[in-house]
Amino acid sequence: MMAFPFAATSRPSFIREDVVLYGWKKNSLSESLDSTEYRAACKRLLSEKPVLARIVKACIPEFKDIDVKDIESFYIEGTPYVSAVPLHRDTSRIVGMNTEDASVLEGTAAFDILFHVLLPKSRERVKVFVDLEAQNKFYPGYPLESRIVYNMCRMVSRQYGTEFKNSRYGEIKKCYSIWICNDPAQECANSMNHYHITEERVAGNMKRNPENYDLISGILITLGGEKRERYEGIFKMLDVLLSNTMEAADKKRILEGEYKIPMTEKFNKEVEDMCNLSMGVYESGHVDGYEKAMLATARRMLDLKQFTVEIIAKVTGLSIEDVQALKKEMEPSDFTKN
Numbered sequence: 001m002m003a004f005p006f007a008a009t010s011r012p013s014f015i016r017e018d019v020v021l022y023g024w025k026k027n028s029l030s031e032s033l034d035s036t037e038y039r040a041a042c043k044r045l046l047s048e049k050p051v052l053a054r055i056v057k058a059c060i061p062e063f064k065d066i067d068v069k070d071i072e073s074f075y076i077e078g079t080p081y082v083s084a085v086p087l088h089r090d091t092s093r094i095v096g097m098n099t100e101d102a103s104v105l106e107g108t109a110a111f112d113i114l115f116h117v118l119l120p121k122s123r124e125r126v127k128v129f130v131d132l133e134a135q136n137k138f139y140p141g142y143p144l145e146s147r148i149v150y151n152m153c154r155m156v157s158r159q160y161g162t163e164f165k166n167s168r169y170g171e172i173k174k175c176y177s178i179w180i181c182n183d184p185a186q187e188c189a190n191s192m193n194h195y196h197i198t199e200e201r202v203a204g205n206m207k208r209n210p211e212n213y214d215l216i217s218g219i220l221i222t223l224g225g226e227k228r229e230r231y232e233g234i235f236k237m238l239d240v241l242l243s244n245t246m247e248a249a250d251k252k253r254i255l256e257g258e259y260k261i262p263m264t265e266k267f268n269k270e271v272e273d274m275c276n277l278s279m280g281v282y283e284s285g286h287v288d289g290y291e292k293a294m295l296a297t298a299r300r301m302l303d304l305k306q307f308t309v310e311i312i313a314k315v316t317g318l319s320i321e322d323v324q325a326l327k328k329e330m331e332p333s334d335f336t337k338n
Helices: 017-021 027-032 038-048 049-059 070-075 146-159 233-242 248-257 267-277 283-303 309-316 320-330
Strands: 076-082 113-118 128-137 175-181 191-196 216-222
Touching: 038 049, 038 070, 038 076, 038 128, 038 233, 038 267, 049 076, 049 113, 049 128, 049 175, 070 113, 070 191, 128 146, 146 175, 146 191, 146 216, 216 233, 216 283, 233 248, 248 267, 283 309, 283 320, 309 320
Parallel strands: 128 175, 175 216
Antiparallel strands: 076 113, 113 128, 191 216
């Protein structure tokens, strides 16, 4: 193992002073962002139908020309399930979106927000399932895209016995998994990627109906704040909604003024609750960039190719698993190597 290349009283140029000064212990803001109360408050706000309607309009092509008020009133059915539907299942049969049959073998992981919408302009009432996830970490220790695929597959498989039975696979309902990440890498800020199944004709002219195979769509939305490009539309709305530094009054003014989200008594309370949870621990402005600085330091150390994963973890305060995941993310793919 390589010896530590600098004395305790000095530091290499790639380690930022503000990070060193505040040590490597997880700060109260990070703990709050990961806390049950804060995450629950975020999910409750995201699950409000006026918010869901605007996300659906921005992310699902069939709704791009539909008024958000109509989406809210006519197309989002029932009450969204918030952290109520288990993600991992054993072989027990699933009854609709009901969670009363939860088996004793499953873990505690659950879909953040699960709901369904009726497709507009369809000759019959066709519904699609939508999973909405709020993700704080851009590098959670695994590729987000892989997790999105897993969620989509679970949404399809859990339909067996309710939406379709036996071999009637043509009755499978389309599933969307929409992920909102509020702390991405800088180069990925204010972006939206779409992952779905397409048909590639390798030989011949066979063409099949996309409705039969285009049944899963993953959408990754990254936020980045007003200093980044494309700070408008859905990016600005979600950034304001999920901000842990903005005053409640400013949030409500922007959401109501620019996005026409009605400030009902319930919505007002949800905004106030979330702001109270976040602002109470936000003691100073420099804390916000703490985790970004740790990741940036780890990236530079990995780029230098002079340090072991263990040393990088020790210097940055990241877990060894997180550093390994970051290293894997930075490795060129087989495609780019060729």
